[in-house]
Amino acid sequence: MTISDLETPALLIDLDVMEGNLKKLADYSQKxxxxxxxxxxxxxxxxxxxxxxxLGAAGLTVAKVGEAEVxxxxxxxxxxxxxxxxxxxxLERLMQVAAKTSITVSLDSVVVAQQLSEAATASGIEIGVLAEVDVGLGRVGVPPGETLLRLIQDIQRLPGLRLDGIAFYPGQIKSLDEEGEQALKSLAQMLERILDDLRKTGIExxxxxxGSTPTLFHSHxxxxxxxxxxxxxxxxxxxxxxxGACTFEECAASVMVTVVSTAKPGQMIVDGGSKTFSSDGAAAGAPVSFGRVLQAPDAVFTKMNEEHGFIDLRRAGQKFNVGDRVRIIPNHVCVAMNLHECVYGIRGDTVEQTWRVEGRGKLQ
Ligand SMILES: Cc1ncc(COP(=O)(O)O)c(C=O)c1O
Known part of the structure; x- marks a missing residue:
């Protein structure tokens, strides 16, 4: 089967690129x-x-119990x-998963730790815990210092739980421009202070x-x-x-769509909108577009309805006809994946794999 046999919209994964990305991380983490x-x-x-x-991963991370089950x-x-x-x-479902593989949970409150401890004790399974510390995103996580130490000591007192360490998510660092570099340096100092506090208190x-993708290759x-x-x-x-963390050549996922209308001059409508790409905008300060059209990099994906993608071609220097197909790199691939029942692994024009996105929609 080749990509021309697929119906659109179809989310394609370029296997050569994906394998390159996997290998790059495996080499980096090993080094x-x-x-x-x-x-x-x-x-x-x-x-x-x-x-x-x-390729060497020690385990997996998920956000939902449903994802852990899958x-x-x-x-x-x-x-x-x-x-x-x-x-x-x-928690009952989580304990069923924990009967099959080792489970660790990151959390930032005694309330959650207490509930987890009760579930763990009832099922007779020890659960690992990472105390979540907020390093600047302001989402979950307790502040460093006294509050973190108290949370850790509370976790250590609860039966059924094993304190494994700490977790944080530096999602506020979106790029390593001058400001991002500064934020990374401050994070390094903050981490040193946190670990020093733990050592002084006798906490291992x-x-x-x-780690997140924008700062990935600076984790060391x-x-x-x-x-x-x-x-x-x-x-x-x-x-x-x-x-700034990768190039377009390192983007493995693109959505193949068909041009369904060129009725308005300077514009084409494609058969994928917010139900296909998600409505995630571009990172702050970047040109507004809902994706990058591979065949016309200067085209601007200006707007989406559920099933219609509006592509402004006035600066693209190219024309498209109804029935043409183009491939678009989405702004936020994780959410785009959640919208597709199946995705296709391709090498060149050949479709090598069809994968069901088994973890899509696992919100609970
Ligand atoms: C807690 C946590 N860890 C890790 C990640 C992975 O981040 P990224 O997709 O930037 O690699 C996320 C992403 O949302 C996250 O929320």
Missing amino acids: HRLRVRPHTKTHKIPALARKQLD MLAAQPPDVLVAYPIVGRRK ARIVSG RLPGLNEIRPGTYIFNDRNTVLS
Whole structure:
């Protein structure tokens, strides 16, 4: 089968590029002795998680219990649920997963730790815990200092839980321009202070888990960091390019769409809109566009309805006809993946693989 046999819209994964991205991380993490638990929220496909494990990943990361259930198919030795899991039913399901593989949860409150401890004790399974610390994103995580130390001591007192270390997510560093460089340096200093505090209090953080794609290949510059959880790196996307962390040639995922209307001069409408690409905009300060048209890089993907993509061709220097197909690199590939039932692994024009996106829609 070739890509011309596929119906559109179709999300294509260029296998050569994806394999290059996987290898680049495997080489980097090996060189710097960093443990990797890739975040599977990007691809949501157990077969790809298996590839990551085969390339040296120590385990997998998920955000949802439903994702952990799906990822059991990859037979991971270990799964990190990098999200506070709240509620009895979810915790019961998590314990069923924990009966099949080792589970660690990152959390930032005694309430969540207490619930987890009760579920763990009831099922007789020990659960690893990473205390989440906020390093500037202001999302989850307690502030460094006294509050973090108290959270850790509370976790250590709870039965059924094993304190493994700390976790943080530096999602506020979107690029390594001058400002980003400064933020990375401040993060390194903050981390040194945190680990110093822990040492002085006699707390052993066996795992210091961080890492996101924009700062991925600078992880070795963070003293004490020994685990990374990158997600987007496997495919990359337009926002990763805009962050300066990769080139368009390193973007493995594109959505193939068909031109369905050219009725308005200077514009084409393609058969993919917000239900195909997601409405994620470009990174702050970047030109407004919902993706990059590979065949016409100067075209601007200005607007989306659910099923219509509006592409402004006035500066593209190219014309397209109804029935033409173009490929578009999405702004945010993780959310785009969540919208597709199947995706296609291609090499050149040949479709080598069809994968069901088994983790899509696993919101619970
Ligand atoms: C807690 C956590 N860890 C890791 C990641 C992976 O980040 P990235 O996709 O930038 O590699 C995310 C992404 O949202 C996250 O929320």
